[in-house]
Amino acid sequence: FFVLMTSLVANLAPATPKxxxxxxxxxxxxxxxENNGCFNQRLESLVNDSPSKAKETSxxxxxTVSVVxxxxxxxxxxxxxxxxxxxxxxxxGDDVSYMRINDPEVGIYLVFMMESTRTKxxxxxxxxxxxxxxxxxxxxxxxxxxxxSITDTVKMLAGYSIKQSIFVIRSHSEGACTWLHDLFQxxxxxxxxxxxxxxxxxxxxxxxPTHEYFDExxxxxxxxxxxxxxxxxxxxxxxxxxxxxxxxxxxxxxDEVFVDLVAPTELQLPSYIVQAMQDRKYHVxxxxxxxxxxxxxxxxNVWYFTNLQLERFGxxxxxxxxxxxxxxxxxxxxxxxxQPDVRFYHPxxxxxxxxxxxxxxxxxxxxxxxxxxxxxxxxxxxTTLLAMVAGRIGMNFTGRPRTMVELKGEYxxxxxxxxxxxxxxxxxxxKGKSIKQLDMGMVIDHIGMGQTCKEIWxxxxxxxxxxKLNCISSHGVCKSSKSPGQLKGIISLPDMExxxxxxxxxLAMVSPECTVNHVEAGLVVQKWKLHPPPxxxxxxxxxxxxxxxxxxPSRFESVTTFFxxxxxxxxxxxxxxxxxYADIWA
Numbered sequence: 001f002f003v004l005m006t007s008l009v010a011n012l013a014p015a016t017p018k019x020x021x022x023x024x025x026x027x028x029x030x031x032x033x034e035n036n037g038c039f040n041q042r043l044e045s046l047v048n049d050s051p052s053k054a055k056e057t058s059x060x061x062x063x064t065v066s067v068v069x070x071x072x073x074x075x076x077x078x079x080x081x082x083x084x085x086x087x088x089x090x091x092x093g094d095d096v097s098y099m100r101i102n103d104p105e106v107g108i109y110l111v112f113m114m115e116s117t118r119t120k121x122x123x124x125x126x127x128x129x130x131x132x133x134x135x136x137x138x139x140x141x142x143x144x145x146x147x148x149s150i151t152d153t154v155k156m157l158a159g160y161s162i163k164q165s166i167f168v169i170r171s172h173s174e175g176a177c178t179w180l181h182d183l184f185q186x187x188x189x190x191x192x193x194x195x196x197x198x199x200x201x202x203x204x205x206x207x208x209p210t211h212e213y214f215d216e217x218x219x220x221x222x223x224x225x226x227x228x229x230x231x232x233x234x235x236x237x238x239x240x241x242x243x244x245x246x247x248x249x250x251x252x253x254x255d256e257v258f259v260d261l262v263a264p265t266e267l268q269l270p271s272y273i274v275q276a277m278q279d280r281k282y283h284v285x286x287x288x289x290x291x292x293x294x295x296x297x298x299x300x301n302v303w304y305f306t307n308l309q310l311e312r313f314g315x316x317x318x319x320x321x322x323x324x325x326x327x328x329x330x331x332x333x334x335x336x337x338x339q340p341d342v343r344f345y346h347p348x349x350x351x352x353x354x355x356x357x358x359x360x361x362x363x364x365x366x367x368x369x370x371x372x373x374x375x376x377x378x379x380x381x382x383t384t385l386l387a388m389v390a391g392r393i394g395m396n397f398t399g400r401p402r403t404m405v406e407l408k409g410e411y412x413x414x415x416x417x418x419x420x421x422x423x424x425x426x427x428x429x430x431k432g433k434s435i436k437q438l439d440m441g442m443v444i445d446h447i448g449m450g451q452t453c454k455e456i457w458x459x460x461x462x463x464x465x466x467x468k469l470n471c472i473s474s475h476g477v478c479k480s481s482k483s484p485g486q487l488k489g490i491i492s493l494p495d496m497e498x499x500x501x502x503x504x505x506x507l508a509m510v511s512p513e514c515t516v517n518h519v520e521a522g523l524v525v526q527k528w529k530l531h532p533p534p535x536x537x538x539x540x541x542x543x544x545x546x547x548x549x550x551x552x553p554s555r556f557e558s559v560t561t562f563f564x565x566x567x568x569x570x571x572x573x574x575x576x577x578x579x580x581y582a583d584i585w586a
Contacts, residue, residue, distance in 0.1 A: 058394030059401060064181035064198040068209045068249040074399030076253050080217050082393060083384040101130040101390045107161030109135045112170040118348060118375060119201050123168050126383035133161065149557050154180055158196050165196040166389060173550040174206035175574025179559050197389040204548045206575050211243055212250040214381040218374040219302055222343050231258040235290065236306035236328045236358045238269040243347040244306060248276040257282040260300055262293050264327045266317060289327035294334060303344045308356035325356040332362050343370035411508050411533040415515065417524050442496040443517040447489030453477050456489040459511050463491060466506050466585055508533050509581050532581060537562040542584045549575035
């Protein structure tokens, strides 16, 4: 199909071709844009076709798409509307030159470091349609075999295009596109290069945003472009499936979402994904097998299946594989019970000898089969997305753009002190033992307040390591005089100069809610309480503990680490793995 599509769209001339030149399979499309008021009312608020009000440049020019949320809801709707227009134009045999970049000085680089058939060929066909310089980078015989980093390789390739470069990257390194986008914001200016766009074509287990985009496009197509509500059944291995996890974000284009999770407990959707759905006000129901779901009066008309891939299973799950498979396998006898408007989707391959399939072969030739059209839609959506990030379309977009979350918040707060507060207040410790009384220096107090004695000692050790406190000092764990029954840690540092901002930030990361006291002439002259900082970045001795992350030292990419605080955790900017405060330190 992709070879056929490439040949078709690459040879479309401005003159309208005959209807017979369009493959018959493409004639069966849903009603045109004019036939759905709900979708069009929303679209009218996002698009202004008035030439006098159109922007000179597209707001999508140079945009990076690393995760689904890199396009706002309005921007995703715009993508789907333009993809629909493109698909219908091809179906009718209309001129589609409005979509084509048509500039040999623009370079599209396909950098696929992981094996791929459908994703790579749909992107290759999309790139060839645009009549740009297309570089299908051969990773098997490239500098990667010489252990060159992806960072250095992309720096090199970016200099080979006169105008903009667009990189479509599939990599084992999670968060690679986010890192490269951040890097090139500075590197492009230094080298006098146009800032490239990066599209994530799948980065390990992390994200595959364009797959989610054409999934949602396919759902909208089935529902006649009605965004008011959707009920979807997610069936199979929900625990390991990246395409299922991304539904928490992707389904937000619908006003009301009902999600039925059909999987045994061992393969159910992770709780944090379920929570993310509920936070978005999705209505979630849970079923442990298809049999119990089929007994429900109210079932979905959109079914999304995933297979059971045994290589993802540990020994315990492998032993239960057949039992788990039976719980999520759709039986042939149920086909006749499906309503005419029901459709089945699948991330493919739907049938493979190497996995436990969840959809029987007999479904393939029924009205339920929507996965083949779903796969074709990848071409239309990816072609449109390339046109957007190249700035070819988007000048008429008037919707709400993506908003960046501002990381702010004071984490060092001064605490009033009495002029008479003596430094000897830190002399008494647990059961009469003492910590060296200070005349001059610094005291870190309230370390690990309320934790166990063992946990507090671990925090004290971490503080000494992170702040490199290889100096004369004393430390200990004692009972809190102000909070009976609770323990706290203290580190006394005689003759120590006040901490720098970097040291203070490190301390706030490792021991949030501790207090720092500056002692002079035996008196506390300054006191601060430390709260968790909103973000932390660019320390040589912090890194993401996810070994698949682009920021992991095992990747040898020299990435600038960046963590942002989310509730009580710190989240890696690149792979979105959550860490405890103390766990990011080397």
